[in-house]
Amino acid sequence: MWRKASAAALLALAVGYFYHGSPDLPEQLLQYVGLPSLRASPQSDGSLEQVISAAWETLITLPTRQWSKVAVGVNACVDVVVSGVGLLQAMAVDPGAGLDHEVLHSKEDLKESFIHYMERGAAAERFFSDPEAFQRIARAAAEYPGAKLYVGGNAALIGQKLASYPDLMVLLCGPVGPKLHEMLDEQIVVPPESLQETDEFHLILEYKAGEKWGSTQAPQANRFIFSHDVSNGAMSSLETFVASLDEFEPDLVVLSGLHMMEGQGRELWEERLKEAVSAISDIHKDIPIHLELASMTDRDYMNSLMQEQVMPIVSSIGLNEQELLFLSQAGEGPHSELAAWKGVPDVGRVSDILLWILEQHGRSDPSSEADLTRIHFHTLAYHILATVDGYWGNQAAAVMAGARVASTQACGLRSVDPSKVEVKAPLEFHSSHGEPREKLTLNPAAPVTAWRRGNVTFHLTVVLVCKQPLRTVGLGDAISAEGLVYSELKTPQPF
Numbered sequence: 162m163w164r165k166a167s168a169a170a171l172l173a174l175a176v177g178y179f180y181h182g183s184p185d186l187p188e189q190l191l192q193y194v195g196l197p198s199l200r201a202s203p204q205s206d207g208s209l210e211q212v213i214s215a216a217w218e219t220l221i222t223l224p225t226r227q228w229s230k231v232a233v234g235v236n237a238c239v240d241v242v243v244s245g246v247g248l249l250q251a252m253a254v255d256p257g258a259g260l261d262h263e264v265l266h267s268k269e270d271l272k273e274s275f276i277h278y279m280e281r282g283a284a285a286e287r288f289f290s291d292p293e294a295f296q297r298i299a300r301a302a303a304e305y306p307g308a309k310l311y312v313g314g315n316a317a318l319i320g321q322k323l324a325s326y327p328d329l330m331v332l333l334c335g336p337v338g339p340k341l342h343e344m345l346d347e348q349i350v351v352p353p354e355s356l357q358e359t360d361e362f363h364l365i366l367e368y369k370a371g372e373k374w375g376s377t378q379a380p381q382a383n384r385f386i387f388s389h390d391v392s393n394g395a396m397s398s399l400e401t402f403v404a405s406l407d408e409f410e411p412d413l414v415v416l417s418g419l420h421m422m423e424g425q426g427r428e429l430w431e432e433r434l435k436e437a438v439s440a441i442s443d444i445h446k447d448i449p450i451h452l453e454l455a456s457m458t459d460r461d462y463m464n465s466l467m468q469e470q471v472m473p474i475v476s477s478i479g480l481n482e483q484e485l486l487f488l489s490q491a492g493e494g495p496h497s498e499l500a501a502w503k504g505v506p507d508v509g510r511v512s513d514i515l516l517w518i519l520e521q522h523g524r525s526d527p528s529s530e531a532d533l534t535r536i537h538f539h540t541l542a543y544h545i546l547a548t549v550d551g552y553w554g555n556q557a558a559a560v561m562a563g564a565r566v567a568s569t570q571a572c573g574l575r576s577v578d579p580s581k582v583e584v585k586a587p588l589e590f591h592s593s594h595g596e597p598r599e600k601l602t603l604n605p606a607a608p609v610t611a612w613r614r615g616n617v618t619f620h621l622t623v624v625l626v627c628k629q630p631l632r633t634v635g636l637g638d639a640i641s642a643e644g645l646v647y648s649e650l651k652t653p654q655p656f
């Protein structure tokens with residue numbers, strides 16, 4: 162698109178040149194040629210979004226050395242999205258007063274908690290303790306007219322994304338029931354030990370803004386989520402997963418679901434985390450491990466994750482802005498005094514925290530024992546890939562590929578439609594929040610800005626944010642998966 166626009170500009174100039182016989186042409190020409198480095202006018206044919214998306218198409222290329230086998234584990238489930246009021250009515254539950262319950266023990270608890278959150282328009286997630294009652298509700302939900310079933314769980318979602326590359330062999334370990342198995346891409350291999358008789362259903366009860374039930378009215382649209390998910394909560398597939406790697410011989414391992422253990426209570430997770438770390442340590446040292454983090458609320462749990470050395474025994478992590486800030490707060494890192502990000506997270510601050518993680522828990526110093534050398538950070542408006550120098554290649558393409566999939570998947574399209582997306586990140590930012598810092602700009606025609614701090618290189622690209630997103634669940638998983646497909650592990654230089 163940009164090429165077309167500049168051709169038109171050149172044509173106009175040439176016409177002007179012949180018409181006026183202007184002697185200033187070379188200078189004007191330079192100005193036009195230099196235009197993409199400034200902010201392109203959104204009104205012109207080459208809008209900012211068009212310029213960026215066209216640049217992505219030419220600049221995103223697969224690395225020379227690609228993965229051939231990727232093993233993914235260990236959380237997987239079926240998301241059932243259904244109208245909350247509709248489902249409760251179909252279950253012959255009458256409306257009433259709201260009351261929050263920490264844990265749901267019955268249909269009545271479910272109703273009361275649902276009403277409690279619906280009248281506030283707030284999101285919530287709860288554990289349903291009674292397995293039989295839960296299975297009955299899950300069956301009713303899955304069969305409810307208009308219910309939508311989706312593949313859920315970070316590992317399954319990452320597996321699905323990887324399986325869209327026909328040359329990649331994907332192994333998925335996790336609690337896979339019959340429904341999920343049917344929904345998974347044919348290319349995904351599930352070891353028999355991972356198959357189970359019943360699916361882990363996650364029920365997502367939606368309500369619309371202004372929707373009424375009895376005397377309750379929702380001030381805004383939101384969702385109430387609940388499950389009886391013991392397999393994912395205990396990461397019960399982890400040992401099977403690690404055991405199956407010997408035979409599968411992957412060249413990359415992707416691990417997620419560690420956040421699910423937090424909900425089990427301190428005693429259980431302390432024990433299980435130790436076992437998890439010991440299982441992960443059994444994975445052959447030459448195989449890089451990517452850990453996908455997800456939302457956690459327990460500071461002690463987050464600290465254990467870092468101290469009990471889950472962080473240092475993985476090579477790569479993927480996280481969003483909430484998880485990044487929480488990580489810094491839990492470990493008293495940079496900007497941990499911030500309670501929450503306001504608006505688009507400041508690039509300088511994000512860069513400070515990323516550097517701190519790689520220096521404190523990573524291999525930024527070659528004499529460190531840690532394996533962590535790569536962080537793929539994603540927030541709505543932009544992504545950063547931070548890598549310790551010498552370990553990874555093709556970072557610019559990888560970060561752009563992740564951003565492109567965020568744009569297309571949120572809009573439910575196969576390719577970016579520049580009219581349906583917008584840039585929300587500033588094109589000027591700083592390499593750090595403190596001093597020394599470098600002032601940086603993003604050139605839309607070559608939309609990756611790179612900078613170095615210590616032994617770490619940062620690659621940033623903006624996201625073309627979908628204006629009317631269809632479904633944003635699993636976006637982080639798709640971004641990380643795509644970023645990995647385009648990343649290349651460098652062979653360590655022999656001494």
Ligand SMILES: *[C@@H]1O[C@H](CO)[C@@H](O)[C@H](O)[C@H]1NC(C)=O
Pocket residue numbers: 520525526527615616
């Ligand atoms: C960067 O790497 C050099 C060796 O290549 C090392 O001496 C130095 O300590 C590292 N810097 C940091 C901040 O880890």
